[in-house]
Amino acid sequence: MAKNKLINTEQLQQRAFLVGANVSTREDLLSQDDSMQELELLAQTAGIEVVGHVTQNLTIPNPKTYIGSGKVDEIKLLVEEFDADLVIFDIELSPRHQRELEKALGDTLQVIDRTALILDIFAQHAHTSEGVLQVELAQYEYRLPRLTRAWTHLARQAGGGGGRTGSVGGVGLRGPGETQLEVDRRTISARIELLKEELEKVRAHRSRYRKQRKRTHIPVISLVGYTNAGKSTLLNKLSDAELFVADKLFATLDPTTRRVSLPGGQKVLFTDTVGFIQKLPTELIAAFRATLEEISAADLLLHVVDITHVNASAQAKSVQETLVEIGAGDIPIITALNKIDGLKDPQGAIAALEDFPNTFPISALTGQGLGALLSGIEEFLYETFIDIDVQIPYDQGQLLSLFYEKGQVKQVVNQEFGTRIIGLIPRRFISRYEPYFSSSLKNSAIDEDDFELE
Structure with a gap:
């Protein structure tokens, strides 16, 4: 690199x-x-x-x-x-x-x-082949519109066949009268297309892996947060893993998944992903699409916030904006207010972020509050079913399948524009059905004792 x-x-x-x-x-x-x-x-x-x-x-x-x-x-x-x-x-x-x-x-x-x-x-922190490919693509897409003669040099006219340019990627031939700048643009464009093809293979592989993972019916929780918020430290503590941790920005880029047991014995998968930052380059978001899809495919997001940071609230809002940008804005969120062991007044700092959903004060370093956090995740994922009445369009068959797989179906009616289905759905999936509500969502939750859970 x-x-x-x-x-x-x-x-x-x-x-x-x-x-x-x-x-x-x-x-x-x-x-x-x-x-x-x-x-x-x-x-x-x-x-x-x-x-x-x-x-x-x-x-x-x-x-x-x-x-x-x-x-x-x-x-x-x-x-x-x-x-x-x-x-x-x-x-x-x-x-x-x-x-x-x-x-x-x-x-x-x-x-x-x-x-x-x-x-x-x-580029400095990318170590896996996937990470290197993603960063290289982002760099080239950033660089291409900025190529000028100041970056290269005007080539002499290559009389006849010309020779290999020696520019990035080592591909492309210089034609008669073609400047080095034009060669570089063409070469980088070809390299971009090659990188996109390679990353599309990575994306397809991840997609197949996610489908296999879903067949196990094990919920997936994606750790998200501002860079250096402590996500890797938290995953290490929860799973007894030994992920690389450093007190610096973007210490880890590559997604890592670990199995964790909840207090009731249920198994869940936690996935650590790249940290966010304000003004995250659009080139990176596009290049890291395969990685970021791990977030958008999750059942639940665990938003880790560095509560000791002077700009904790602004950083949390930046993460929320990025989640919307990558298509994960409607996934349920639990917020972990991390590093409370470094606060003199934990309650005061926590009150400042009371508008964020389902907050749990924790210390990933010492383990403080992790029991309550895992119990909260367990309750969210497993213990509450919601009574809903939705009309699902015929082109949204995956939502109908999800309802049959994860929910409790009471009544089904095929109508002109879609399938009306009445029943119970785990609360973690409720946001996916909100656009198709055919009546007001009932406020009361249905206790799991009344129904056999999936």
């Missing part, structure tokens, strides 16, 4: 100057100061030394350089003063903004944005 780095890592350690831009018309979950602190942590995670920073408030971005021309001149002087060789913007720069900033700040200075920095961190 070294050849695909978006940041120059030939030196022992780069010196970065950070730039933040607060646009008044844009609403961010984190304040500008907090976002800049997070950007500094990201830079440190990537092995970069931060030597200074500056911010600017804008009404609208400058169409040429995003920030104002006066601020560009100021940054140029500060970069020289601090002897920085890299400028990192706490926004996603358009290809034009990046080109114009590099021209204005000097050809020897590298300008990148938050997205490129996160992609570089993922």
Whole structure:
């Protein structure tokens, strides 16, 4: 992956100057100061030394350089003063903004944005073949629209057949009159298509594995949360596993599944997934589709929140927004408020997040509160059935099958536009049927003693 780095890592350690831009018309979950602190942590995670920073408030971005021309001149002087060789913007720069900033700040200075920095961190932390493929795809899709002559060189006309270009991927031939820039674009495009094909195979394999897993009728719980919230630590504690844990951002990327016994003896599968962050690059979300589908296929999400973090509420909201973005916004959630062992006033901090669903204060490190958390998961998954009346369209046959498999059917009527079915369904599946309610959902839950559970 070294050849695909978006940041120059030939030196022992780069010196970065950070730039933040607060646009008044844009609403961010984190304040500008907090976002800049997070950007500094990201830079440190990537092995970069931060030597200074500056911010600017804008009404609208400058169409040429995003920030104002006066601020560009100021940054140029500060970069020289601090002897920085890299400028990192706490926004996603358009290809034009990046080109114009590099021209204005000097050809020897590298300008990148938050997205490129996160992609570089993922490249450093990807270890499995799947992870490497996903990160490589995200990097190339980010890089392709940003290819300029500043990145490559104009090739001489290759009279006749030409030769192999030697650019990324080692594929593609240079035709007569074709510039190196055009060769690079074509080569990277071909590499992107190849990576997509490989990842589609991975996606198909995961899909088959999930189908086999569903046949066991063992519920699946996906651990989600902001990066460094303690998900891997929690999975280690629950399953006596030995997953890699580190106090840094994006320490683990690859999904890991472990079997855990609930207090009543039932078995469930816990799956740890990649952590989220505000402004998560869209390229990563697309490239990690196969991995993120592990979340959207879960029966229940366990949202792990670092309750000790000053921006715990904003981080939790960022996770919720990302879940909606990847199509997992309607899956039931239990919230684990982690690291309460580090709080002087646990109740005060917990009260600040009282709007989040089904909260359980825990310490993944010491094990405090894990018994109550597992009991809460058990109650949610197994003990409560809901009485519903739904009309399922004929093109939603999987919902009808799920009802027969997991629920208790009382009455079925085939109608013109779908099948009306009345009965009981485990509460964990209720969100999947909400769009098809044919009458108001009854408030009362049906006790499991009245019916034989699946």
